[in-house]
Amino acid sequence: MVQALKRRLRRLLLTPQAEALNADATYGDRLQRLSVLAGIAVPGFLVMFVWYAMWPLVAALVVSGVFLIAAPLISRWSGSLRLGRELFLVALFGFKSYEVVYFGTILSPGSAWLASVPVLAIMTGGLACGLAWTLATVAAVVVLGIAGHAWMTPRTFDEVELQTIYSIGIICLVACLTVFVFLVDYERGLAIAGLARMNETVRTLAIRDPLTEVFNRRHIGDLIAGDDSRPAEARTIRAVVMIDIDRFKAINDTFGHLTGDGVIKAVAAAIVAEAGPQNPVGRFGGEEFICLVRSPPDARDGPALAEAIRRRVSGLACDGIPGLGRVTVSVGLAACEAFGSAQAALPEADSALYAAKEAGRDCVREARPGRTAWPGHGAWPSAQAS
Numbered sequence: 001m002v003q004a005l006k007r008r009l010r011r012l013l014l015t016p017q018a019e020a021l022n023a024d025a026t027y028g029d030r031l032q033r034l035s036v037l038a039g040i041a042v043p044g045f046l047v048m049f050v051w052y053a054m055w056p057l058v059a060a061l062v063v064s065g066v067f068l069i070a071a072p073l074i075s076r077w078s079g080s081l082r083l084g085r086e087l088f089l090v091a092l093f094g095f096k097s098y099e100v101v102y103f104g105t106i107l108s109p110g111s112a113w114l115a116s117v118p119v120l121a122i123m124t125g126g127l128a129c130g131l132a133w134t135l136a137t138v139a140a141v142v143v144l145g146i147a148g149h150a151w152m153t154p155r156t157f158d159e160v161e162l163q164t165i166y167s168i169g170i171i172c173l174v175a176c177l178t179v180f181v182f183l184v185d186y187e188r189g190l191a192i193a194g195l196a197r198m199n200e201t202v203r204t205l206a207i208r209d210p211l212t213e214v215f216n217r218r219h220i221g222d223l224i225a226g227d228d229s230r231p232a233e234a235r236t237i238r239a240v241v242m243i244d245i246d247r248f249k250a251i252n253d254t255f256g257h258l259t260g261d262g263v264i265k266a267v268a269a270a271i272v273a274e275a276g277p278q279n280p281v282g283r284f285g286g287e288e289f290i291c292l293v294r295s296p297p298d299a300r301d302g303p304a305l306a307e308a309i310r311r312r313v314s315g316l317a318c319d320g321i322p323g324l325g326r327v328t329v330s331v332g333l334a335a336c337e338a339f340g341s342a343q344a345a346l347p348e349a350d351s352a353l354y355a356a357k358e359a360g361r362d363c364v365r366e367a368r369p370g371r372t373a374w375p376g377h378g379a380w381p382s383a384q385a386s
Contacts, residue, residue: 028081031072031088031124033183037176038068038088044172045110048165060098067091085124089133093117097140104154106145109169114140209283211261212268220282220290224342227292237342239293239302241333242353243271243309246361248287255324260287263327267313274312275305290349292342293333306331306364314362328362338369 042065049057067074067087075084092113099110117137122130144152157165207219215223227237245251245267252260264287272281275291284290291309293302313329332352334345348367356365 027085027124027126028072028075030187031075031081031085033187034088034120034124035069035072036183037179038065038092040179041172041176042068044168044175048168052161052165054102057099057102060095064091064095082125085121085129088124089117089121092120093133093136093140097144100144100148101152102155104152106141106148109166111144112173209268212265212283214268214272214289215280215282217282217284217290220280220284220292223280223292224346228341228343235336235342236294237292237336239305239333239335240342240345240349241291241293241302241306241309241331242284242349243267243289243291243313243329243331244353244357245287246328246330246357251324251327259324263324266316267327267329270312270316271309274309279305288353302333302335303364303366306333306366310362310364330356330361331364332356332367333364334367339367 042061046058046061046065049055049061068091071084071088071091073084074087075081078084096110096113096117100106100108100114102108114137118130118134121133207215209216224237224240227235245263248260248263251263264283267287268281268283268289271289271291275281278294280292280294282290282292291305293305310329310331313327316327330353332349332355334348334352336342336345339345339348345367352365352367356363359365
């Protein structure tokens with residue numbers, strides 16, 4: 001049941017257009033986080049290149065760095081996530097390829113960053129984008145690493161100088177990896193929170209009536225079954241109360257179904273307010289409600305709560321509906337102890353509700369064992385009046 005509701009919710013909320021928008025939002029968030037990484041790495045490499053007067057690399061990194069850091073802004077200004085993403089990837093790929101050419105060897109300090117391009121492409125553009133950039137990266141490695149020795153001349157550096165360059169590159173790489181892991185963990189946390197919200201929504205759909213937001217009939221049945229499965233001394237449901245709006249068909253016929261829905265919602269809210277959080281309220285069907293009385297012995301018993309519900313609804317003001325008049329309810333209840341269980345008390349409360357209808361409506365009737373008729377009335381019918 002829950003899985004079916006999840007699929008239904010996904011169909012309702014995640015249409016193909018909505019799924020595309022959701023994916024774009026996710027990719028956009030990732031692109032923004034990657035620009036933060038670029039903001040960490042670019043200054044470190046710039047300082048290193050300036051220190052060693054590698055001016056061609058300084059110029060190339062300044063140009064590339066602008067696109068790396070500004071990629072999310074470019075996406076927003078252009079309205080194209082793909083443009084911002086591709087500019088980011090081209091800038092990273094292009095600069096690292098040029099850096100290899102500048103050092104004259106695939107073993108340059110920043111060549112390892114080429115391996116990150118396909119990974120970042122998958123993160124920001126999906127599998128197809130990642131495959132395309134994997135092919136481009138492999139081609140670059142073949143050209144620069146395998147065939148590069150035929151046309152590239154390695155630059156000569158002092159040993160200490162070269163060790164310093166590699167050390168700075170490793171420091172920048174470690175810093176970026178640390179932030180990267182943090183961002184991945186942060187995104188995982190967001191995903192878990194989103195899944196929890198979705199599960200809570202599905203759970204609400206599974207147990208709540210969409211109009212009134214009280215429990216639905218299925219969940220009330222589960223509560224009754226769960227309570228009856230306990231030993232008699234451990235059961236918490238003391239009485240079952242059935243409530244039905246009087247002459248509801250006339251309200252619908254006179255004022256329309258939208259007004260009828262408004263009356264149902266108002267009555268449900270009044271019942272919940274009177275019952276309190278300890279006594280579950282559900283919509284049993286149409287204009288009929290059920291309340292499971294769980295009040296402790298020193299609180300109101302079933303009859304007292306049933307009468308309080310009737311009075312609260314009788315004083316209900318349905319503003320904005322001229323001519324509606326007073327809304328009333330008929331109430332029937334049955335004590336679980338008298339009939340052995342909540343499940344056994346349920347049809348008795350329903351019959352008592354019918355007796356309240358027969359007694360003139362806007363009143364409370366309680367079912368009692370062995371009683372087959374109310375004074376002045378015939379035998380209780382098995383179905384309720386409306």
